[in-house]
Amino acid sequence: MTPAERLNHPAASPPLVDVRGVVMDYPGVRALDRVSFDLARGEIHALMGENGAGKSTLVKILAGRQRPTAGTIRLGGTEIRPASTRHAEAHGVSTVFQEIDLVPTLSVADNICLGREPTRLGLVRRPRLRARAAAALRRLGIAIDLDRTVEELPTAIQQLVAISRALDCDARVLVLDEPTSSLDASETGTLFEALRRLREQGLGIVFVTHFIEQVYAIADRITVLRNGARVGCWTTAALSREALVSAMTGRRLEAVHRGPAAAPEREPIGAPAAHAPPALAARDLGRRRSIHPVSLHVSCGEALGLAGLLGSGRTELARLLFGADAPDTGRVEVEGRPLPVGSVRAAIAAGVAMTPEDRKSQGLLLDFSVRENIVLALQSRRGPLHPLPRAEQDRLAAHYIEALAIAAPGPDTPVGQLSGGNQQKVLLARWLAVQPVVLILDEPTRGIDVGARAEIERLILDLRARGMAIVLISSELDEIVRLCDRALVLRDRTAAGALAGEALDESAVLAMVAAAPASASIANRTVDEDAG
Amino acid sequence: MRALLASRNLPSLAAAAILAVLVVAGSVRFEHFASVGNLSNLLGDYAFVAIAAVGATFVILAGGIDLSVGSMVAFTAMLAAWLVDRGWHPLATVPVCLAIGAALGAAMGGLIHAFALPAFIVTLAGMFALRAATFLLHDQPLGIVHPFLSWMSRDAAVPLGGAALPARAVLMLAVVALGAIVAGRTRFGRRVYALGGSPRSAEAMGVSVGTTTVAVYALAGACAALAGVVFASAKRAGDPTALVGLELTVIAAVVIGGTLLSGGVGSVGGTLLGVLILGVIRLLIDFQGNLNAAWTSVATGVLLLAFAGLQRALAGLGGWADRGTGGAARIEPRLPR
Numbered sequence: 001m002t003p004a005e006r007l008n009h010p011a012a013s014p015p016l017v018d019v020r021g022v023v024m025d026y027p028g029v030r031a032l033d034r035v036s037f038d039l040a041r042g043e044i045h046a047l048m049g050e051n052g053a054g055k056s057t058l059v060k061i062l063a064g065r066q067r068p069t070a071g072t073i074r075l076g077g078t079e080i081r082p083a084s085t086r087h088a089e090a091h092g093v094s095t096v097f098q099e100i101d102l103v104p105t106l107s108v109a110d111n112i113c114l115g116r117e118p119t120r121l122g123l124v125r126r127p128r129l130r131a132r133a134a135a136a137l138r139r140l141g142i143a144i145d146l147d148r149t150v151e152e153l154p155t156a157i158q159q160l161v162a163i164s165r166a167l168d169c170d171a172r173v174l175v176l177d178e179p180t181s182s183l184d185a186s187e188t189g190t191l192f193e194a195l196r197r198l199r200e201q202g203l204g205i206v207f208v209t210h211f212i213e214q215v216y217a218i219a220d221r222i223t224v225l226r227n228g229a230r231v232g233c234w235t236t237a238a239l240s241r242e243a244l245v246s247a248m249t250g251r252r253l254e255a256v257h258r259g260p261a262a263a264p265e266r267e268p269i270g271a272p273a274a275h276a277p278p279a280l281a282a283r284d285l286g287r288r289r290s291i292h293p294v295s296l297h298v299s300c301g302e303a304l305g306l307a308g309l310l311g312s313g314r315t316e317l318a319r320l321l322f323g324a325d326a327p328d329t330g331r332v333e334v335e336g337r338p339l340p341v342g343s344v345r346a347a348i349a350a351g352v353a354m355t356p357e358d359r360k361s362q363g364l365l366l367d368f369s370v371r372e373n374i375v376l377a378l379q380s381r382r383g384p385l386h387p388l389p390r391a392e393q394d395r396l397a398a399h400y401i402e403a404l405a406i407a408a409p410g411p412d413t414p415v416g417q418l419s420g421g422n423q424q425k426v427l428l429a430r431w432l433a434v435q436p437v438v439l440i441l442d443e444p445t446r447g448i449d450v451g452a453r454a455e456i457e458r459l460i461l462d463l464r465a466r467g468m469a470i471v472l473i474s475s476e477l478d479e480i481v482r483l484c485d486r487a488l489v490l491r492d493r494t495a496a497g498a499l500a501g502e503a504l505d506e507s508a509v510l511a512m513v514a515a516a517p518a519s520a521s522i523a524n525r526t527v528d529e530d531a532g
Numbered sequence: 533m534r535a536l537l538a539s540r541n542l543p544s545l546a547a548a549a550i551l552a553v554l555v556v557a558g559s560v561r562f563e564h565f566a567s568v569g570n571l572s573n574l575l576g577d578y579a580f581v582a583i584a585a586v587g588a589t590f591v592i593l594a595g596g597i598d599l600s601v602g603s604m605v606a607f608t609a610m611l612a613a614w615l616v617d618r619g620w621h622p623l624a625t626v627p628v629c630l631a632i633g634a635a636l637g638a639a640m641g642g643l644i645h646a647f648a649l650p651a652f653i654v655t656l657a658g659m660f661a662l663r664a665a666t667f668l669l670h671d672q673p674l675g676i677v678h679p680f681l682s683w684m685s686r687d688a689a690v691p692l693g694g695a696a697l698p699a700r701a702v703l704m705l706a707v708v709a710l711g712a713i714v715a716g717r718t719r720f721g722r723r724v725y726a727l728g729g730s731p732r733s734a735e736a737m738g739v740s741v742g743t744t745t746v747a748v749y750a751l752a753g754a755c756a757a758l759a760g761v762v763f764a765s766a767k768r769a770g771d772p773t774a775l776v777g778l779e780l781t782v783i784a785a786v787v788i789g790g791t792l793l794s795g796g797v798g799s800v801g802g803t804l805l806g807v808l809i810l811g812v813i814r815l816l817i818d819f820q821g822n823l824n825a826a827w828t829s830v831a832t833g834v835l836l837l838a839f840a841g842l843q844r845a846l847a848g849l850g851g852w853a854d855r856g857t858g859g860a861a862r863i864e865p866r867l868p869r
Contacts, residue, residue: 084738085738086738089738102737105728105730105797106722110726114738115719115738115739124721
C-alpha cells in the first residue's frame with residue numbers, strides 16, 4: 001500500500017474511460033466524494049468496496065441511470081454526460097446489473113436485440129436479427145438456441161445473454177455489477193472465459209464484486225472505494241489479499257479464531273445424562289431427484305458444516321431437515337423425538353430454526369419494520385389468538401438490535417432499507433427470539449461485506465458456545481473450517497465424506513469435492529462413522 | 533416445428549384443436565352446420581367482437597386490462613348513429629370515431645402510467661364514464677337510415693363459394709391480419725411483449741414504458757371505436773343499453789385464444805380463434821334449438837377455467853424445470869428508481 005505500488009496513469013494515450021472528481025450527493029448523504037477512476041482498453045478493472053462504499057453509485061453514473069452532482073467522465077478523451085441507459089449505450093458504455101435485466105418471456109434473440117431490432121419499412125427483419133444475436137453470442141464463445149425463452153435458461157446463461165445484449169450495441173466498455181453473485185464455480189469459469197475473450201478483443205471491463213478470489217483470478221487492476229471515497233488503485237499482482245481487505249475495511253481485519261471444539265455451557269433441557277440424544281439427527285434422509293440418502297447428527301454446542309459446490313445438494317438437505325420438503329426415505333429426530341414428515345410447523349415447534357439462502361425473497365418482509373420482522377416467528381408460534389404485547393415486542397427488538405449490533409436507525413425502520421449484513425442479522429434475531437435447539441443457516445454471509453461477515457461469524461460461534469446446535473451451509477470453505485467442528489462434504493447430491501477436528505481444513509474439503517465419485521458405499525456412510 | 537410446439541404456443545394450439553373439434557362435432561350432429569354460408573354469417577356477426585378483441589389483445593399482452601371496451605363500443609356506435617342522424621355520411625363518421633376512441637384510450641393509458649394507477653380502476657372508471665356519455669348523447673335507441681348503409685348490407689359482400697362474406701367480416705379479417713403483423717413483426721410489437729413480460733426489465737432495457745402504455749391503450753380505444761362503427765352499421769342503430777359486459781366476452785376470447793392474462797405471452801391470431809370458438813358454441817346452441825342461449829355463457833365459463841388451468845399447468849411445468857432462475861426474478865418487487 002506504499003505510494004510506489006500505486007499505478008500511475010499511462011501517459012501515452014488517453015484511457016478508454018477517465019472518471020475525474022465525481023461527486024454524487026443524495027439528500028443528506030454524499031455517496032461519492034471526488035472519486036476518480038480510469039479504465040484502459042483490453043483491461044479488466046475490479047471495483048471493490050464494502051456495502052455503502054459507493055460502487056453501485058459509480059456504476060449507476062457510468063450506466064447513465066444517475067447524473068453526478070459534479071465531476072467529468074471522459075470516453076477516449078471526449079467528455080460524455082450519459083443521461084439514460086440508452087444514451088450511455090450509444091456512447092459504447094454498456095452495463096449489466098446484478099438483477100439480470102432481461103424479459104423472461106421473450107426469446108434469446110429478441111432479448112439481445114430489444115429496442116434496436118433491424119427493420120425495413122417498419123417490419124422487423126427476423127433473419128438479420130437472428131444473425132446479429134448469433135454474432136453477439138459468438139463473441140462470448142457460447143452457443144445457445146436463439147428461440148428459447150430466457151426464463152428456460154439457467155442463471156449463468158441468462159447472465160451471458162445479458163452480456164451479449166450489451167455487446168450488440170458496439171460496446172467499448174462493459175460494466176458488470178456483481179455478475180457472479182448467483183453463479184457456482186463452473187458457471188463463474190464459463191463467464192470468466194467469456195470475459196477473457198472480450199479483453200483480448202480490446203474491450204474495457206469494469207468488474208464489481210464481493211469475491212476476493214475472483215478478483216485475483218481475472219482482474220488486471222483493482223480500485224477500492226470506501227465510504228464514497230477512492231482509497232487507491234493497484235495492479236492486482238502488487239496488492240496482497242490482506243492489503244486489499246485492509247483497504248476495503250479501513251482497519252486490519254480482526255481474525256476470527258476458532259472457538260473451543262465443543263464446550264457447551266449448558267446442557268440441553270431435560271437431557272442431563274451423558275448419553276443425551278443428539279439435538280438433531282437424521283438417518284438415511286433422502287428424496288428422489290433432490291438428494292441421495294444421507295445420515296448426520298449434531299449435538300448441542302456443536303456446529304456441523306455442509307460443504308460442497310452450489311448444486312451439490314446442500315440446500316436440498318437443509319430443506320429436508322427443516323421439513324420444507326418431504327423425504328422419500330429416512331426421518332429426522334430432534335432431541336431423540338422423531339418429527340412428522342415434511343412439516344415446517346412441527347419442526348419449528350420442536351425447536352428447529354432455519355434462515356434461508358435467499359433472505360430477500362424467502363425470509364424477510366422488506367416493507368415491514370425491524371421489530372415486526374424480529375417478532376414474526378415468535379408470534380407465529382404463539383398463534384394469532386395470543387398477540388405478543390407491544391411492550392414485549394419493543395423489548396425483544398431493542399434487545400436483539402443491541403445484542404447483534406444491528407445498524408438500524410430504529411426498530412421501526414423497514415428492513416428493506418438496511419444493508420445486506422444487517423438484514424441477515426434481523427433474520428437471525430427472528431429465530432433467536434424463539435430460542436431454538438437447532439439453528440440451520442443457509443449461506444448466512446452471502447452478499448454481505450467483509451466486516452459484517454466477521455460479525456455474523458462471531459455471532460455463530462457465540463451461539464454454539466451457548467449450547468445451540470448449528471448446521472451451517474456455506475460456499476466459503478474458510479468459513480466452514482473456521483466455524484465448524486465437523487463438516488459433511490456433499491458432491492453431486494451425495495454425501496462424499498466427512499471431516500472433523502484437525503482433519504477439517506480447506507484443502508481436505510476441496511480434495512473431497514474434487515475427487516472422482518467413488519463407490520456407492522461412500523454415499524451411505526454416516527458422518528460419525530467417518531469422523532471416528 | 534419445435535418452436536411451434538413450444539409450451540408457450542400450446543394454449544393457442546389447444547384453441548385451434550377445440551375449434552376444430554367443435555366444428556366437426558357440429559357437422560356430424562347437424563346437416564349444413566359447417567357450410568360456407570354459416571361461416572360467413574358467423575364472421576359477420578362476430579366481426580365487431582373480434583375487432584375490439586384485437587385491441588384488447590395488445591392491452592393484455594402488455595400486462596394491462598381494459599374494462600371500458602363494452603362502453604367504448606356502445607359510445608362510438610351511438611356517436612356514429614347520432615352523426616348519421618344529423619346528415620353525416622356514414623364513412624365520414626369513421627375517422628371521427630377512431631380519433632375519439634384513440635384519444636380516450638390514450639387518456640386512460642396516460643393516467644395509468646403517469647399516476648401509476650391500476651389499469652383495472654382507470655378503465656373501470658372509463659367504462660362508467662363512457663356508458664354515461666352514451667346516454668347523454670341520446671338516451672334511447674337511435675335508428676338510422678342511409679342509402680350507403682342499405683347498399684352495404686345488401687350489396688357490399690365478397691362472393692364466397694355460393695354465399696357472401698359481409699364487408700364487415702372482410703374488414704375484421706384485415707384488422708386481425710394487421711394486428712398480427714404489428715404484434716409479431718414490428719418494434720412496437722416487441723415492446724408490448726417486453727412490457728408484459730417484465731415491466732422492470734423492459735424499462736431497464738430502454739423500452740419507453742410510458743409511450744408504449746399510452747400507445748397500447750390508444751390502439752385498444754381505436755379498435756373499440758372501429759368495432760362501434762361496425763356495430764352501428766350492422767344494426768343500423770345506436771343503443772345506449774347495448775353491449776353491457778362485452779369487455780368480459782372480449783377478455784374471455786383473448787384468454788381462450790392463448791394470451792396470458794399476466795402479459796408477455798400470446799398472439800393476435802389466437803384471439804381470432806378465441807372469438808370463433810365463442811361464436812361456434814353459440815351456433816351449436818342455436819342449431820340445437822331447444823337450449824337456452826344462457827348455455828353459451830356456461831360453455832364460455834367452462835372453457836375459460838379450462839384454459840386458465842392449462843396455462844397454470846404449463847407455467848408450473850416451466851417453473852419446475854428452472855426453479856430459482858427466471859421465475860424468481862419475476863416475483864421480485866419493483867425496485868424504486
